[in-house]
Amino acid sequence: MKRRNTPAKEAVLELLVKSQKALSQDAIESQIEIAVNRATIYRVLNSFCEDGIAHKIVAEDGKQYFSICKKCKHPEEKLIYHYHFRCLSCGTIECLKTPVQYTVPSGYQVEHANCLLTGTCKDCNTNS
């Protein structure tokens, strides 16, 4: 029931906070200080998502990426979805501040949005 603090959780969280971008399981496993099993990393990340500490992004490569939730929630507990950006050059996946806006046909109810833009980021455009 109640969550326990573990070295694995601390290390994953620290990495997510430090890197300031969305990370995949294998990126975490290779960058993390301590040795953490693959299954454990997934379990930790999913628990973060359940607890609203992180959110999951699915990219066109079919992989899951996880990013720290900073200002994901509006003051009134209302979730604000934002665009994500994947750079084809450096591979970085980052959260944009751009809010996701849409209208759906009447009768439709939206519960979640996963919006990913792909292209080249600022850094990669200026350094070329």
Next chain:
Amino acid sequence: MKRRNTPAKEAVLELLVKSQKALSQDAIESQIEIAVNRATIYRVLNSFCEDGIAHKIVAEDGKQYFSICKKCKHPEEKLIYHYHFRCLSCGTIECLKTPVQYTVPSGYQVEHANCLLTGTCKDCNTNS
């Protein structure tokens, strides 16, 4: 170089047109009239995407879905991205007419957009 007409292509295309929604490889394989190998289905679908006959959507389940391109292109050859909707109840993935609109920070260049909304569709909401 030049494409050839084959039974597999015709059958897959017919299915995509008829179903009026985005289909995954396994859905196609189980619904198609003739027997077509899995690898062939993927090759056919990818060739359709290359030729602008279909487009690919990656859903949160990490799977690829393919849908016929109807009005995907603007008169001036400019691609218009639209939202897609995945119903959690019936599983249907459909193309919405809602255009994808966004602004990115200066220096960023967008080449592609994959935007998926998840929730419950009209049919599933009224029938419950």
Next chain:
DNA sequence: TTTACTAATGCAACATAATCGCGTTAATAT
């Protein structure tokens, strides 16, 4: 119609991502 060229196919192997069962370990509260 026959022939030549090669796109397209089936099949098996491969690669990768993610999950799951299970026995063990260790965080937390009593």
Next chain:
DNA sequence: ATATTAACGCGATTATGTTGCATTAGTAAA
């Protein structure tokens, strides 16, 4: 110190998608 059970590592498993290669068959030219 002890009990409880969340969390863990490990291996197996599932699923998705791609690739190499020998064979088949669509297309156009002879």
